[in-house]
Amino acid sequence: MPTVLRVRSIRVAIYANDHPPPHVHAIRSDGGRAKFELNCPDGPVRLVEQARFRGPEIAEIGAAVAAELSTICAEWRRIHG
Numbered sequence: 897m898p899t900v901l902r903v904r905s906i907r908v909a910i911y912a913n914d915h916p917p918p919h920v921h922a923i924r925s926d927g928g929r930a931k932f933e934l935n936c937p938d939g940p941v942r943l944v945e946q947a948r949f950r951g952p953e954i955a956e957i958g959a960a961v962a963a964e965l966s967t968i969c970a971e972w973r974r975i976h977g
Contacts, residue, residue, distance in 0.1 A: 908923075938965075939962055
């Protein structure tokens with residue numbers, strides 16, 4: 897699973913064997929998980945599900961993904977065609 901972004905200690909990744917629609921997974925070592933739909937190419941980035949993250953962390957991850965949306969969407973297309 898390629899890491900496409902890091903937000904402090906949180907990895908944002910695209911699973912190589914994943915399915916549409918384009919989305920990323922935020923993963924933290926303590927079991928924190930979140931999934932964000934990308935709505936490529938222009939967003940908006942939307943939280944789909946999450947566990948063990950606090951509201952401010954979710955906001956920070958979502959904003960970081962949105963700031964890099966074009967690059968992340970290009971990486972999704974590279975991986976999934």
